[in-house]
Amino acid sequence: MRVIAYILVLEAIINKPSMINEYENTLRTIIITFLGSEDSVDYKVSSDRIEKWKEKREIESKKNNGLNFETRILYYADFYDLKTIVIKYWELFIKVFHDKKRFEVFFSELENFRNTISHGRNLTLSQESLLKGIVLDLKNQITVFHNKNEMKEDFFIRIVKINDNLGNIWEQGNRRPNPTLRVGDEYELLIEATDPKGRNIKYKIFTLDDFKIEQESNRFNFKITNSLVDPRTTLYVVAFTPESEYKNETATSIDLIILPK
Numbered sequence: 194m195r196v197i198a199y200i201l202v203l204e205a206i207i208n209k210p211s212m213i214n215e216y217e218n219t220l221r222t223i224i225i226t227f228l229g230s231e232d233s234v235d236y237k238v239s240s241d242r243i244e245k246w247k248e249k250r251e252i253e254s255k256k257n258n259g260l261n262f263e264t265r266i267l268y269y270a271d272f273y274d275l276k277t278i279v280i281k282y283w284e285l286f287i288k289v290f291h292d293k294k295r296f297e298v299f300f301s302e303l304e305n306f307r308n309t310i311s312h313g314r315n316l317t318l319s320q321e322s323l324l325k326g327i328v329l330d331l332k333n334q335i336t337v338f339h340n341k342n343e344m345k346e347d348f349f350i351r352i353v354k355i356n357d358n359l360g361n362i363w364e365q366g367n368r369r370p371n372p373t374l375r376v377g378d379e380y381e382l383l384i385e386a387t388d389p390k391g392r393n394i395k396y397k398i399f400t401l402d403d404f405k406i407e408q409e410s411n412r413f414n415f416k417i418t419n420s421l422v423d424p425r426t427t428l429y430v431v432a433f434t435p436e437s438e439y440k441n442e443t444a445t446s447i448d449l450i451i452l453p454k
Contacts, residue, residue: 213307216328220275221267222387223335227285228278230265237281238274246270262356262383272307276300289338299327339389350394350443352432354385363447374417376454382413386432388441397431421451 228234236243249269270278276297279286283293290296306316306324316324355363358381361370374380386394398413399405402420406413411432426449433442 212324212328213303213310216303216331217272217275218268219328219331219335220279221270223286223289224275224278225265225267228282230267232266234266236267236270236274236278238270238277242270242274246274264356264362272304288342289334291334299330303327348389348441350386350388350392350432350434350441352384352386352430352443352445355430355445355447356383356385357381363445369447371448371450373450373452375452376417376419376422378417380415380417382430384411384413384430384432386411386443388434390434390437392434392437392441394432395435397433399429399431400426401429417451419453421449422453423451425449426451 224236228236232247243266246266246269250264250266253263253269279290279296280293286296287293302323306320309316309320353364357372358379359372361372363369382398384396386396388394393409394411395407395409396411396413397405397407400421404418404421406415427446428449429444429446431442431444
């Protein structure tokens, strides 16, 4: 019984911050959907704020020896910056949130919960229930928005971005890099895919030869072998939802230069 009680307490400690992170990152996704993720985007915040974001990104990169899988500047914005962006672009975000006062009240509640937890204090039962409700409400607002503006993106999975451990990024609309690797190198890919229905995603990478890895994790680690040596090795990247009632799969490719050892 003590073990079960400990697990339940541990889950509660873990789940509350994760729900706040879920709200925060869902909000970032909405902002990026409407405004974009490039450094050049005008988020209508001060230049000082942008510099702070860049400093945080640089610190994160140095902590990881120059490798940073998340390079989108908005992911280094502070929580309250997100509210500033939504309010200043309200004519766009009204399509999702509808009621400005309601959005501000819910955001303020999340901000209070976030501060409470960050200072090591526990939420009350009613606060926990409200937190869950606000996070679910945000997801429902997105669903309603999609249902009113149905496009193929509302039904099918898509690959948003691919990063590797060399600092390369494959993202729609950006120049596609062609990294050079050698036999024996450890190579890592992080695939960011999204499914509008929230279904479980599986991932697969393969070449037209014998190389193939399929897994549930979106992070691939593998060693470059002789079988991959080629001045242009095409690596196919696939994301799919195996439990969907219709074929729901998307694929892209990246070109690598593989040199012998």
